[in-house]
Amino acid sequence: MFWxxxxxxxxFFLALSSLGDKIFxxxxxxxxxxxxxxxxxxxxxVLLIPFIDFNLYSFSVLIWPILxxxxxxxxxxxxxxxxxxxxxxxxxxxxxxLQPIFIxxxxxxxxxxxxxxxxxxxxxxxxxxxxxxxxxxxxxxxxRGLLFCLLPAFLFALDFILTKKVFIGxxxxxxxxxxxxxxxxxxxxxxxxxxxxxxxxxxxxxxxKKTLFLGAxxxxxxxxxxxxxxxxLVPITSLAILNALKGTQYVFLLILTFLTSIFYSKILKExxxxxxxxxxxxxxxxxxxxxxxxxx
Numbered sequence: 001m002f003w004x005x006x007x008x009x010x011x012f013f014l015a016l017s018s019l020g021d022k023i024f025x026x027x028x029x030x031x032x033x034x035x036x037x038x039x040x041x042x043x044x045x046v047l048l049i050p051f052i053d054f055n056l057y058s059f060s061v062l063i064w065p066i067l068x069x070x071x072x073x074x075x076x077x078x079x080x081x082x083x084x085x086x087x088x089x090x091x092x093x094x095x096x097x098l099q100p101i102f103i104x105x106x107x108x109x110x111x112x113x114x115x116x117x118x119x120x121x122x123x124x125x126x127x128x129x130x131x132x133x134x135x136x137x138x139x140x141x142x143x144r145g146l147l148f149c150l151l152p153a154f155l156f157a158l159d160f161i162l163t164k165k166v167f168i169g170x171x172x173x174x175x176x177x178x179x180x181x182x183x184x185x186x187x188x189x190x191x192x193x194x195x196x197x198x199x200x201x202x203x204x205x206x207x208x209k210k211t212l213f214l215g216a217x218x219x220x221x222x223x224x225x226x227x228x229x230x231x232x233l234v235p236i237t238s239l240a241i242l243n244a245l246k247g248t249q250y251v252f253l254l255i256l257t258f259l260t261s262i263f264y265s266k267i268l269k270e271x272x273x274x275x276x277x278x279x280x281x282x283x284x285x286x287x288x289x290x291x292x293x294x295x296x
Contacts, residue, residue, distance in 0.1 A: 002233065003230045003233035003234045003242070004230075004245075004291075006226055006229055006230040006233065007226075007227065007230040007234075007242055007245050008245065008248050009226050010223045010224075010225075010226030010227035010229075010230055011223070011227075011245065011246060011248045011249035011252065012223070012248075012249075012252050013219050013220070013222045013223030013226065014219075014220060014223035014224070014227070014249050015223075015249045015250075015252035015253040015256055016216075016219035016223075016252075016256065017216045017217070017219040017220030017223055018249065018253050019216075019253060019256050019257060019260065020215055020216025020217075020219065020220075032077060032080075032190055032196060033196070034080050035073065035076045035077045035080055035187060035190075036187045036190050036196075037217070038076060038217065038220070039072075039073055039076070039180075039183045039184050039186065039187040040184055040187065041214075041217045041221065042180040042183060042184060042221065042224070043180055043181055043183070043184030043185075045176060045177050045180045045181075046177060046181060048173060048177065049177065052173050052174070054174060054177070055174065057170070061169050061170065062178065064162055064165045064166045064169060065166045065170070065175055065178035065179045065182060066178070066182050067162055068159060068162035068163055068165075068166055068179045068182070069178070069179050069180070069181070069182020069183040069184075069185070069186060070182065070183070070186055071155055071158050071159045071162060072159050072179065072183045073183040073186040073187055074155055075152055075155035075156045075158075075159050078151045078152035078155055079091075079095070079152040079156070081148075081152075082148045082149055082151075082152055085148055091148075091149055091152075094149035094153065095149055095152060095153050095156070096128070096131035096132055096246060096247065096250070097128055097131065097132040098149065098150070098153035098154075098157075099153050099156055099157045099160075099243050099244075099246070100124060100127070100128050100131075100157075100240040100241070100243045100244040101128070101240075102153060102154050102157030102158075103157045103160050103161065103239050103240040103243050104116075104124070104240040106157055106158060106161045107161065107236065107237075107239055107240065110161050110165065111164075111236045113236060113237055116237055119293055120237070120238065120241060120293075122293050123241060123244075123290045123291075123293035124240055124241050124244055124290070125290075126286050126287070126289050126290030126293060127241065127244035127245060127247050127287060127290035127291070128244050129286055129290075130247045130283045130284070130285075130286035130287035130288075130289075130290055131244060131246055131247035131250060131283075131287065133279060133280075133282065133283035133286065157243070160231065160239060160242075160243055161239070163179070163228060163231050164231055164232075164234075164236065164239060166178070166179060167228075167231060167232035172228070172229060172232045175232075176225065176228055230242060244290070245291070247283075247287040247290070248287060248291070250283075251283075251284050251287060254280055254284075
C-alpha cells in the first residue's frame with residue numbers, strides 16, 4: 001500500500017498548485033497560454049538526463065510515451081477551455097465523477113481486466129461520490145456544461161491509462177522524461193499563431209503573475225511526479241481507485257482555501273455558507289470511508 005501514501009502526498013501538492021491556479025486564473029488567462037506554460041515548465045525534466053541511465057528505444061516502445069504526451073497536452077487544453085466557458089463549480093464535479101468511470105472502462109480494453117473485488121468496487125463508489133460532492137457548490141448543471149466536460153474527462157482518463165502503459169515498458173524516470181518532452185514539443189506548435197505569440201510575450205512581462213505561476217507550477221510539478229510514481233506502483237486493477245483518490249486533493253484544497261480566506265483575504269476571499277460547509281464535511285466523511293474500505 002506504499003502507492004497509497006505516495007498518491008495522497010501527490011494530491012496534497014496538487015492541491016497547493018490548484019490554490020495557486022485559482023488565484024492566477026482570476027485574471028481570465030487564455031487557456032492555450034496557460035497550457036503552453038504548464039507543458040513548457042514540465043519539459044525541464046530533461047535536466048535529469050545526465051544523472052540517470054537514459055536509453056533510446058525503438059518506436060514500438062516510444063509510441064506509448066509519445067501518445068501520452070499528445071493526449072496530456074490535449075487534456076489540459078480541453079480542461080482550461082471548459083473552465084473558460086463554465087464555472088469551476090460546474091466543471092470539476094463532473095470531471096471528478098466521470099474520470100474514474102472512464103478509467104475503469106478503458107482498463108478492460110487496454111489491460112484485459114475481467115473482474116474487480118466487491119470491496120474495491122464499493123471503495124470506488126464512495127470515492128467518486130465524495131469527490132463529486134466536495135467539489136459541488138449547489139449550482140445547477142447545464143447539459144452543454146456536461147458536454148464540454150466529457151472530452152477533458154475522457155482525455156485525462158486515457159492519459160492515466162497510457163501513463164501506466166509507459167511504466168510497464170520503461171523505467172519510471174525514463175518514461176516520465178519521454179512523456180513530458182513530447183507534451184512540451186506539442187505546445188510549441190501553438191507558436192505558429194501570431195496572436196498567441198503576442199499573448200505569451202505580454203504574459204511573460206507580468207512579474208507578479210510570473211512569481212505566482214512559478215510557485216504554483218513548482219508545487220504542481222512535485223505533485224505530478226509523485227502521481228506518476230503512484231501510477232507506476234499501483235496494480236492495474238486499482239487504477240480507477242487511484243484516480244478517484246483525487247477527492248483527497250479537494251479535501252486539502254478546501255482546508256487551504258479556508259485558511260487563505262481567513263489569514264490572506266486580500267489574495268483570495270471565499271464565502272463558506274453553513275449549508276455548503278455541511279456538504280463538504282459529509283463529503284470528507286464519504287471519502288474517508290472510501291479510503292478505509294480500500295486500505296482494510
